[in-house]
Amino acid sequence: MRAAGITSRAHPLWLAYILHRLSGLGLALFLPVHFWILSLALTDPTRLDGFLALTDIGAVKLAEVGLVFLLAVHMFGGLRLMAMEWLPWTPPQKTLAAGATALSFLIATLFLMQAV
């Protein structure tokens, strides 16, 4: 070990990077299982129903929230990366764009929650 660890990672861009990477790994682990269970609809419907019954359990519901979080984080991480690398905008322009997107989603989510 060294006398001081590497602390040069404690900044937003690096944290965004690691969040994107870890959410991607999480999804990569989840997707094969997801597709396998979906395939049961064709091969073994009773077993599929057994799995679907699991979704009534609170812990599974909580895990689903985590899954949606991973998906959302990974999607926005990807959009962020593409915007950052492919659109030669100035930093204030990017901040404005990110703010506008966040505000749009806030309004859309509020609207959705009113609707349901």
Place this chain on the structure above:
Amino acid sequence: MTAHSLKVTIERGPDTWDVFDVPAYESQTVLDVVSWVQQNADPTLSYRFACRVGMCGSCAMMVNGVPRWTCRTHMSKVLKDNAVTIGPLRNLPVVKDLVVDMDPFFDKWVGAEGVHHGTLTRDDPIAPVDETSEARIEANAGIECINCSVCYAACDTVAGNPDYLGPAALQRAWTLLNDAKDEGRVAILDAVSGSGGCHNCHSMGSCTTYCPNDLDPMSAIAGLKRETAKSFFRRGR
């Protein structure tokens, strides 16, 4: 004179470090502290510096795990509980104590075609440079690099891939690509799109965060990504 002393830990090898009590002064820099240790406590301590005013780029070290130019980093900025840890730059082979071998860093500078590609001779008129052109503004944004290797030490992609050219060399390639006096476009795009090239970059942004001159290598590399992609699709047509 000195009111109190600082606890300074200096890394001397992969698993060894020495702790020194260094008198505190007003406006003291990290380089001042290292120099005090070498002049007053341990003359065998090796470190590198030259200009002491942030121009030469030779005194960069890891300070509390963060790469910094030590001559222009005040102790007041980095002290934690009156203590600081100083080590050699990351991602480069250590020669001794705080001195690293900069050869890989400069070799990659050349590897990224960070050299002048001229076509004119001394008999030709000087190429006109339009200071207001978009390309010149891009080039100007990166030319104040002092080759200190702080970005190179901050980059995790460099740590993970020894062939990666790194932020400084790629930024240099980007400035040359945008330089009206440089005719190396094909050579540069070829050099930066190889296995160690710009597409290794994960946009972690540590280079831009820690560049002591407030340059933005991450955006320069993004520019190279766009240009190499454009040139790929053009050839494919």
